[in-house]
Amino acid sequence: MYIIGENIHIISQAVxxxxxxxxxxxxxDLAVKQVEAGAHVLDLNIGPQKKxxxxxxxxxxxxxxxxVDVPLSLDTTNLAAIEAGLKVAKAQCIINxxxxxxxxxxxxxxxxxxYNAKLIALxxxxxxxxxxxxxxxxxxxxxxxxxxMELDIAMEDLLxxxxxxxxxxxxxxxxxxxxxxxxxxxxxxxxxMTNTGLSNVSNxxxxxxxxxxxxxxxxxxxxxxxxxAIADPLDVQLKEFLRIVNQRDDSTGIxxxxxALYDKTAAMDRLTIDDVDMDDPEQxxxxxxVQILYNDIIYTDSYLRV
Amino acid sequence: MPxxxxxxxxxxxxxxxxxxxxxxxEGGTRAKTVTVGGExxxxxxxxxxxxxxxxxxxxxxxxxxxxxWSPVLLEAWGDVTEDVAAWTKAxxxxxxxVILLKFSLHDELSPDYARQVxxxxxxxxxxxxxxxxxxxxxxxxxxxxxxxxxxxxxxFVLGVCEDKNYRTIVAAALAHGHLVNARxxxxxxxxxQLNILISDMGLPLERIVMxxxxxxxxxxxxxxxxxxxRLRLAALQGDGMTQxxxxxxxxxxAWRAKEARAGEGVPQAWGxxxxxxxxxxxxxxxxxxxxxxxxxxxxxxESVKRVRGMIDVLMSKSGVTS
Numbered sequence: 001m002y003i004i005g006e007n008i009h010i011i012s013q014a015v016x017x018x019x020x021x022x023x024x025x026x027x028x029d030l031a032v033k034q035v036e037a038g039a040h041v042l043d044l045n046i047g048p049q050k051k052x053x054x055x056x057x058x059x060x061x062x063x064x065x066x067x068v069d070v071p072l073s074l075d076t077t078n079l080a081a082i083e084a085g086l087k088v089a090k091a092q093c094i095i096n097x098x099x100x101x102x103x104x105x106x107x108x109x110x111x112x113x114x115y116n117a118k119l120i121a122l123x124x125x126x127x128x129x130x131x132x133x134x135x136x137x138x139x140x141x142x143x144x145x146x147x148x149m150e151l152d153i154a155m156e157d158l159l160x161x162x163x164x165x166x167x168x169x170x171x172x173x174x175x176x177x178x179x180x181x182x183x184x185x186x187x188x189x190x191x192x193m194t195n196t197g198l199s200n201v202s203n204x205x206x207x208x209x210x211x212x213x214x215x216x217x218x219x220x221x222x223x224x225x226x227x228x229a230i231a232d233p234l235d236v237q238l239k240e241f242l243r244i245v246n247q248r249d250d251s252t253g254i255x256x257x258x259x260a261l262y263d264k265t266a267a268m269d270r271l272t273i274d275d276v277d278m279d280d281p282e283q284x285x286x287x288x289x290v291q292i293l294y295n296d297i298i299y300t301d302s303y304l305r306v
Numbered sequence: 307m308p309x310x311x312x313x314x315x316x317x318x319x320x321x322x323x324x325x326x327x328x329x330x331x332e333g334g335t336r337a338k339t340v341t342v343g344g345e346x347x348x349x350x351x352x353x354x355x356x357x358x359x360x361x362x363x364x365x366x367x368x369x370x371x372x373x374x375w376s377p378v379l380l381e382a383w384g385d386v387t388e389d390v391a392a393w394t395k396a397x398x399x400x401x402x403x404v405i406l407l408k409f410s411l412h413d414e415l416s417p418d419y420a421r422q423v424x425x426x427x428x429x430x431x432x433x434x435x436x437x438x439x440x441x442x443x444x445x446x447x448x449x450x451x452x453x454x455x456x457x458x459x460x461x462f463v464l465g466v467c468e469d470k471n472y473r474t475i476v477a478a479a480l481a482h483g484h485l486v487n488a489r490x491x492x493x494x495x496x497x498x499q500l501n502i503l504i505s506d507m508g509l510p511l512e513r514i515v516m517x518x519x520x521x522x523x524x525x526x527x528x529x530x531x532x533x534x535x536r537l538r539l540a541a542l543q544g545d546g547m548t549q550x551x552x553x554x555x556x557x558x559x560a561w562r563a564k565e566a567r568a569g570e571g572v573p574q575a576w577g578x579x580x581x582x583x584x585x586x587x588x589x590x591x592x593x594x595x596x597x598x599x600x601x602x603x604x605x606x607x608e609s610v611k612r613v614r615g616m617i618d619v620l621m622s623k624s625g626v627t628s
Binding site for chain 2: 168169171296297298299300301302305306
């Protein structure tokens with residue numbers, strides 16, 4: 001699984017200020033930090049930037065690629081900004097993103113074709129985001145994939161994103177998103193790539209509790225076959241979970257538990273209490289987190305305490 | 307004819323059994339107690355699990371004649387609304403399982419006043435009580451602390467606890483042997499969270515009734531219904547912090563709806579005012595009973611009769627009555 005580093009995001013006040021001040025050093029530092037921490041791609045989220053987007057994006061792309069050589073994900077709804085960024089990018093970019101809404105689908109994919117970029121395509125149509133995995137996959141099969149094929153965009157360049165929603169308030173979506181990834185990876189021949197905005201799973205969750213939810217969910221998404229995750233590469237414990245899964249390191253209790261979660265999810269089975277040493281508080285917390293992500297236990301801000 | 311096997315869900319969880327009121331032997335003065343909860347399946351699916359007892363009906367009485375109630379309600383009760391003891395007796399005769407005493411907001415409201423009113427109500431009925439404050443945090447705390455002490459050991463339900471104001475009320479329940487009503491605004495996460503916060507203070511889960519809030523028919527009832535359904539499903543799936551019996555107030559909600567409140571200036575097709583208003587309350591309450599309500603608080607005696615009739619049919623396992 002490839003990590004798309006998420007830390008250059010307009011929602012952060014520091015990023016907002018640095019955009020306003022055109023402080024390229026800030027972005028170059030943040031880019032280097034993320035790549036050194038293992039990011040395979042960097043997301044550049046500048047917001048809509050209706051007025052100056054077409055200047056900001058190429059400025060940012062040029063500045064960032066002076067210091068790192070990973071691919072960049074151009075993240076804005078402003079198409080002129082994306083195109084201006086594509087024009088100056090050295091490596092193959094990712095366009096983040098199109099939805100299945102007609103207007104977006106008409107305009108965004110041709111840009112990907114023209115500039116040989118990868119394209120993130122959200123399983124979201126006019127009617128919003130369906131809860132069920134199959135409904136989400138249907139949007140991909142009926143709208144997103146046919147449009148890519150029509151333009152001769154290769155499936156390895158199409159990143160279907162079934163949309164991660166938060167466990168705090170949209171809990172029923174959490175297990176369905178894992179299933180959507182799984183189905184997407186067996187539905188096509190060849191199958192499309194898949195992408196998820198991992199950290200969204202813990203939106204509106206108290207800050208200190210977010211990383212555990214993110215990294216646990218990440219293991220489940222990986223088991224379902226996800227190809228890319230937009231995530232925080234600076235999250236050391238997330239990377240430790242990824243290492244355990246990738247190296248199949250079962251030398252610790254946590255390792256055994258994570259591999260059980262991975263293997264069972266991959267086999268469409270479920271983690272049970274028999275897989276967990278509940279006397280180990282760290283394992284107990286992971287199990288409780290899995291239960292809320294399964295939507296078995298209702299999420300509350302106190303879920304780890306009960 | 308081929309036989310058809312009815313599919314049955316296997317649930318692990320059970321709604322907590324909670325008893326309201328205490329008899330003399332139990333440290334109170336109530337002539338009877340009322341237990342709610344204990345379900346091991348969704349409402350009235352007798353073929354699948356246990357529905358050990360019907361939902362209880364509480365009738366709301368207020369400490370003084372309400373100034374904002376519909377004339378339809380005031381006419382139905384008549385003069386008794388002038389006197390809380392008389393109103394309480396009339397409510398018991400109208401078929402209440404439980405009396406909900408609601409303190410209204412006025413200048414004379416004080417801890418001493420609340421104690422006196424409570425005395426009158428305790429003397430007027432042997433039914434268990436639910437006591438609600440006027441709905442302003444400071445006053446609620448003053449009134450409920452006084453009431454809790456005055457009725458020590460009676461095992462009332464004190465309400466309402468909300469996430470911004472529950473500590474004082476829970477402490478009063480702990481100190482004087484009562485239950486609490488934990489209210490959240492139609493949100494499963496917050497409903498569960500408040501149960502956790504209250505039990506963190508040391509009040510056993512056997513003493514917490516949860517109130518997920520509802521809207522009237524046409525005013526958001528379906529949201530309340532979905533939240534209650536979700537909470538009940540979680541309870542049956544074994545989520546221990548959602549297994550509280552649920553109390554809802556369809557009476558208060560329905561009588562706030564224009565359809566119940568307005569006698570003039572509405573289309574003729576809306577029909578007879580009183581009948582329409584009673585229908586509004588009855589339909590709201592019966593829907594919520596179907597989504598898992600264990601206690602419904604009603605206002606009109608005729609609605610009580612109709613909701614009771616429906617519950618009786620739903621509780622008869624054959625589904626038919628004579």
